[in-house]
Amino acid sequence: xxxxxxxxxxxxxxxxxxxxxxxxxxxxxxxxxxxxxxxxxxxxxxxxxxxxxxxxxxxxxxxxxxxxxxxxxxxxxxxxxxxxxxxxxxxxxxxxxxxxxxxxxxxxxxxxxxxxxxxxxxxxxxxxxxxxxxxxxxxxxxxxxxxxxxxxxxxxxxxxxxxxxxxxxxxxxxxxxxxxxxxxxxxxxxxxxxxxxxxxxxxxxxxxxxxxxxxxxxxxxxxxxxxxxxxxxxxxxxxxxxxxxxxxxxxxxxxxxxxxxxxxxxxxxxxxxxxxxxxxxxxxxxxxxxxxxxxxxxxxxxxxxxxxxxxxxxxxxxxxxxxxxxxxxxxxxxxxxxxxxxxxxxxxxxxxxxxxxxxxxxxxxxxxxxxxxxxxxxxxxxxxxxxxxxxxxxxxxxxxxxxxxxxxxxxxxxxxxxxxxxxxxxxxxxxxxxxxxxxxxxxxxxxxxxxxxxxxxxxxxxxxxxxxxxxxxxxxxxxxxxxxxxxxxxxxxxxxxxxxxxxxxxxxxxxxxxxxxxxxxxxxxxxxxxxxxxxxxxxxxxxxxxxxxxxxxxxxxxxxxxxxxxxxxxxxxxxxxxxxxxxxxxxxxxxxxxxxxxxxxxxxxxxxxxxxxxxxxxxxxxxxxxxxxxxxxxxxxxxxxxxxxxxxxxxxxxxxxxxxxxxxxxxxxxxxxxxxxxxxxxxxxxxxxxxxxxxxxxxxxxxxxxxxxxxxxxxxxxxxxxxxxxxxxxxxxxxxxxxxxxxxxxxxxxxxxxxxxxxxxxxxxxxxxxxxxxxxxxxxxxxxxxxxxxxxxxxxxxxxxxxxxxxxxxxxxxxxxxxxxxxxxxxxxxxxxxxxxxxxxxxxxxxxxxxxxxxxxxxxxxxxxxxxxxxxxxxxxxxxxxxxxxx
Ligand code: ADP
Ligand code: MG
Numbered sequence: 001x002x003x004x005x006x007x008x009x010x011x012x013x014x015x016x017x018x019x020x021x022x023x024x025x026x027x028x029x030x031x032x033x034x035x036x037x038x039x040x041x042x043x044x045x046x047x048x049x050x051x052x053x054x055x056x057x058x059x060x061x062x063x064x065x066x067x068x069x070x071x072x073x074x075x076x077x078x079x080x081x082x083x084x085x086x087x088x089x090x091x092x093x094x095x096x097x098x099x100x101x102x103x104x105x106x107x108x109x110x111x112x113x114x115x116x117x118x119x120x121x122x123x124x125x126x127x128x129x130x131x132x133x134x135x136x137x138x139x140x141x142x143x144x145x146x147x148x149x150x151x152x153x154x155x156x157x158x159x160x161x162x163x164x165x166x167x168x169x170x171x172x173x174x175x176x177x178x179x180x181x182x183x184x185x186x187x188x189x190x191x192x193x194x195x196x197x198x199x200x201x202x203x204x205x206x207x208x209x210x211x212x213x214x215x216x217x218x219x220x221x222x223x224x225x226x227x228x229x230x231x232x233x234x235x236x237x238x239x240x241x242x243x244x245x246x247x248x249x250x251x252x253x254x255x256x257x258x259x260x261x262x263x264x265x266x267x268x269x270x271x272x273x274x275x276x277x278x279x280x281x282x283x284x285x286x287x288x289x290x291x292x293x294x295x296x297x298x299x300x301x302x303x304x305x306x307x308x309x310x311x312x313x314x315x316x317x318x319x320x321x322x323x324x325x326x327x328x329x330x331x332x333x334x335x336x337x338x339x340x341x342x343x344x345x346x347x348x349x350x351x352x353x354x355x356x357x358x359x360x361x362x363x364x365x366x367x368x369x370x371x372x373x374x375x376x377x378x379x380x381x382x383x384x385x386x387x388x389x390x391x392x393x394x395x396x397x398x399x400x401x402x403x404x405x406x407x408x409x410x411x412x413x414x415x416x417x418x419x420x421x422x423x424x425x426x427x428x429x430x431x432x433x434x435x436x437x438x439x440x441x442x443x444x445x446x447x448x449x450x451x452x453x454x455x456x457x458x459x460x461x462x463x464x465x466x467x468x469x470x471x472x473x474x475x476x477x478x479x480x481x482x483x484x485x486x487x488x489x490x491x492x493x494x495x496x497x498x499x500x501x502x503x504x505x506x507x508x509x510x511x512x513x514x515x516x517x518x519x520x521x522x523x524x525x526x527x528x529x530x531x532x533x534x535x536x537x538x539x540x541x542x543x544x545x546x547x548x549x550x551x552x553x554x555x556x557x558x559x560x561x562x563x564x565x566x567x568x569x570x571x572x573x574x575x576x577x578x579x580x581x582x583x584x585x586x587x588x589x590x591x592x593x594x595x596x597x598x599x600x601x602x603x604x605x606x607x608x609x610x611x612x613x614x615x616x617x618x619x620x621x622x623x624x625x626x627x628x629x630x631x632x633x634x635x636x637x638x639x640x641x642x643x644x645x646x647x648x649x650x651x652x653x654x655x656x657x658x659x660x661x662x663x664x665x666x667x668x669x670x671x672x673x674x675x676x677x678x679x680x681x682x683x684x685x686x687x688x689x690x691x692x693x694x695x696x697x698x699x700x701x702x703x704x705x706x707x708x709x710x711x712x713x714x715x716x717x718x719x720x721x722x723x724x725x726x727x728x729x730x731x732x733x734x735x736x737x738x739x740x741x742x743x744x745x746x747x748x749x750x751x752x753x754x755x756x757x758x759x760x761x762x763x764x765x766x767x768x769x770x771x772x773x774x775x776x777x778x779x780x781x782x783x784x785x786x787x788x789x790x791x792x793x794x795x796x797x798x799x800x801x802x803x804x805x806x807x808x809x810x811x812x813x814x815x816x817x818x819x820x821x822x823x824x825x826x827x828x829x830x831x832x833x834x835x836x837x838x839x840x841x842x843x844x845x846x847x848x849x850x851x852x853x854x855x856x857x858x859x860x861x862x863x864x865x866x867x868x869x870x871x872x873x874x875x876x877x878x879x880x881x882x883x884x885x886x887x
Pocket of ligand 2: 633637638709
């Protein structure tokens with residue numbers, strides 16, 4: 001180390017505290033990376049790797065990026081999963097004695113970036129921390145850009161679903177030295193991770209492993225108390241012994257270390273109670289395509305249809321609401337009342353939306369202002385946005401609608417702050433504070449004086465030039481300026497003999513000479529001094545103004561939240577008016593009734609023909625389970641999802657695409673979409689399908705809604721059919737699991753369940769059958785469909801005629817007698833039959849008997865009645881069977 005140059009020694013000192021991060025080391029107009037950072041960084045960014053002299057220690061690898069373009073490079077590093085430490089020069093290099101003082105000012109990690117071009121305006125950027133507290137998970141999540149900070153304690157098994165819903169950009173877990181190790185790290189985190197991601201790393205966001213001592217309860221709680229200036233968390237509605245406070249403390253500490261200047265606007269910690277919201281497991285969020293489609297995009301999602309918000313705050317809020325449908329009717333009704341108010345008064349809606357269109361992202365502006373990042377234009381845009389509030393309030397109050405009056409009252413006005421910013425900032429603002437001309441004339445007397453000196457100075461120069469020309473008789477004498485000599489007088493060669501004696505020669509140039517005079521130098525000192533002073537004063541005045549604005553952070557956040565609610569309510573009303581939605585009635589009891597319901601997304605996609613609406617009635621008494629049959633492409637999956645989406649929308653507090661809807665409280669929506677309907681997942685489909693089905697059977701309640709789309713499809717026909725059959729029986733017969741269920745299936749055999757189980761009702765999607773051809777009517781009717789029309793659909797899809805003919809023969813044989821005694825499908829006969837008969841046309845069945853003599857173990861099992869056995873007896877028999885088999 002002693003061999004290294006002083007600069008590299010400084011670098012090494014700083015780097016030692018930023019292991020595991022890429023250190024961007026400011027050197028003049030560049031940020032440099034050294035050694036390993038340079039190698040990794042140059043690879044990710046595609047830069048040329050060079051090297052730099054390091055005294056007796058040889059040369060070190062080096063790669064640099066220009067300061068002007070650094071944001072783009074940082075974005076790429078962070079997107080590649082790197083953490084990036086920014087080390088700035090803390091003093092003017094001209095004034096530094098040996099080496100410039102340097103310091104890391106921020107570390108950008110995926111969950112702590114605040115740089116605008118790294119953020120998505122319409123979704124939150126959460127950093128989360130989870131740890132295990134017995135069989136529960138203690139979770140906290142924080143959006144540094146908006147200051148939103150939540151905590152929750154939930155059953156370990158629900159952690160994965162909640163994390164999926166929150167969608168953090170980065171998650172903090174306990175480990176050792178940045179690795180998932182250590183006594184508590186490994187034990188605590190493996191189940192945590194499994195819960196979170198099905199498989200480790202499957203969550204889709206980077207994990208940061210923190211040292212276990214950072215999870216010390218006392219330290220965490222102290223840190224939080226100090227930050228919020230409270231002695232107890234009861235004021236936030238949080239118990240002081242809440243295990244999630246540890247996660248919150250870890251988050252705050254981490255955020256503070258990464259972004260030291262960015263904590264001021266975190267003024268509240270909000271408890272999140274999972275029971276307040278409908279449970280949406282990850283399968284439902286994915287299958288209903290709520291906020292992202294199967295390829296991860298936004299197209300064709302419910303959110304895309306709904307999002308008519310005009311502010312980024314509104315867009316983020318709507319996204320959260322869609323993922324967090326409420327359980328509490330009064331709260332739902334409050335939201336519905338607001339939507340209704342805007343729905344019925346289109347003039348008011350238009351007026352309010354025109355104003356909202358001029359409102360900026362106040363939430364994130366507050367974050368940027370209080371972390372001293374906001375530039376002049378951002379402060380002005382805060383003032384302009386706040387300036388819309390009086391009109392908004394007036395509009396809401398004038399509406400005379402009590403639902404909107406309350407919302408209007410929660411919007412605050414900030415007349416002084418708006419006036420102050422208006423007085424201080426000039427009309428034509430530069431993007432950067434350093435560009436100057438930020439502060440308006442008349443705001444500060446000292447600044448005005450310096451500026452007038454500057455303008456007068458310009459006049460003075462013009463006068464000086466004229467005076468000197470007159471005095472010397474040199475007509476083309478010029479007063480000029482450059483950075484090396486400052487101000488000077490230039491005289492061309494032909495006039496040099498006229499130069500007065502008091503001119504001091506400074507430089508000879510090709511066409512003449514340059515001179516200075518004492519008078520000119522005195523002027524120069526004043527002018528140049530003034531420029532620097534003006535810049536410094538503008539900077540100070542702007543910072544003071546920004547700090548003043550930052551003192552309003554807490555109120556501004558509340559105002560922003562109220563504006564977001566207003567925006568969402570008006571947006572939902574706009575959707576309702578535009579697309580013909582109605583207000584759902586939320587009803588106590590167990591009934592869901594939808595008249596002429598439509599699928600909100602598919603109805604906008606079907607081109608050429610109109611979407612066919614359908615009625616649905618579900619309850620826990622007569623219409624608990626709907627078995628919905630119909631050929632492929634008839635519209636079963638669409639109907640299933642449409643019921644789920646309408647029920648969800650009602651709980652979000654939105655109008656719904658139907659002519660009429662009465663919706664009871666639903667605690668949970670389960671969806672299970674058959675393997676072949678969900679190709680994008682590409683996993684071992686049958687296993688996934690059975691996992692998800694098991695989850696439903698173990699967690700459903702009578703208040704749940706279950707949407708089963710073609711379960712059992714991932715295996716052979718008979719297995720699939722029998723599984724589907726027994727699942728239906730179970731949901732019907734187990735009182736604690738008797739959820740309202742729609743079961744779409746192309747196994748028309750399932751329709752026989754209606755005659756056996758009183759609460760099962762058959763419906764089918766109608767098709768018009770013209771012999772060879774079918775037309776899908778997309779309308780459901782009572783009763784089961786008796787045919788599957790698969791061959792007609794195949795024809796529509798362009799399957800060659802000979803294949804279709806053969807298929808029809810095979811079908812006739814199957815329907816005739818299905819299988820021969822030797823378990824050979826009787827498919828073989830017919831003119832199109834291949835010569836060699838295949839024995840394994842059907843997939844091997846789980847329950848099929850193997851050919852050959854009967855197996856004694858199987859025979860014994862057949863005779864057993866498990867219900868009449870004690871556990872000991874059962875175990876004994878198991879041992880005996882094992883012995884028999886081992887013989
Ligand atoms: P299934 O699940 O029965 O195979 P889908 O629900 O996937 O059928 O629907 C197939 C297609 O039929 C959809 O993509 C849509 O274009 C159209 N469709 C479905 N339901 C309707 C409807 N009610 N009105 C109009 N078109 C519909
Ligand atoms: Mg389908």
